[in-house]
Amino acid sequence: MVLKTGAAIVAGLILAGCAARFSPVPQATNFPASQQVKLQAASHWGTIAGHIEKNMLAELKKNPPRPLFINEAPNPSPFQRALNTQLITSLVNDGYTVSKSAAGSLKIDLDVQAVTFSADRPQYRYHGEHGALAAGVFVLSEIEPPLLLAAAAGVGAQDAYSWFNDQFAPGATPRTELIITVSVSDQYRYFARNTSAYYVTDSDRVLYGIIDKEPELPQLSKTYQLRGER
Structure with a gap:
């Protein structure tokens, strides 16, 4: 854990040192994470x-x-x-x-x-996915240990995964x-x-009230005009 933290700090310092001080246009950034029903x-x-x-x-x-x-x-x-x-x-x-x-x-x-x-469009949920360790046994990865233990102790591993993610609508x-x-x-x-x-x-x-336009069908025929002697 200490090694990972140190590596992250070093990487951050390197990126900070490489960041441009001036730019001809504003740099695109993300808004803070929010939710929309x-x-x-x-x-x-x-x-x-x-x-x-x-x-x-x-x-x-x-x-x-x-x-x-x-x-x-x-x-x-x-x-x-x-x-x-x-x-x-x-x-x-x-x-x-x-x-x-x-x-x-x-x-x-x-x-x-x-x-x-x-x-x-991208769909961002909690970092980490569940995986089957054995029949009926699942694990939640990349979740803080105290939070994981509390959830697993209360509702079980698979139910814990659902509990973490049930607030998110399915699909993209x-x-x-x-x-x-x-x-x-x-x-x-x-x-x-x-x-x-x-x-x-x-x-x-x-x-x-959103009516999508029908896709245009490809033209299957073409008319040619012949020119020549009468």
Whole structure:
């Protein structure tokens, strides 16, 4: 352990000494590690509606109470339609007045922007994977010993691996994300505004109003014009 630590320090000093002091452009770096939930079921949509309501009402309490009106987008996707419906249900069940008319009400706008990134985005989880030592015996590698012993003692090696990783959605990082912005306003000003981002299962893109173009078929025939004597 001491040898590994010393080697890491030496390697860091060498890299630091080789780093350029000046550069014509900023160097690309990673953001600190963070987590973002992945939408995989209709019940997750209800969770989003509850989260939207909680954040929105926290801001609206700073102002005199007024009826609320959900401004539905034209031609909503299944996700947008469900989100509007669930938000109305949550507000009514919590005792708030939801108007069917915009007159005299605060307008709630839900803007849903779908963003598609490149495929095969990296998926980083805990460093280390499990491996089978024998039938029914597994090991977690590259995990701090005290943490490993505590987990293994409580739930067993295989269950410990699942416990470490069950917070992560299966599969590769989705290339599809949703940016949801909620605005509460009247004709004069905004009263509340919040933006959140979520991953979306790529196979469910159509539920969020994302229609992929059909691939162009290769041209199987070609027309030639013959020129010659008549």
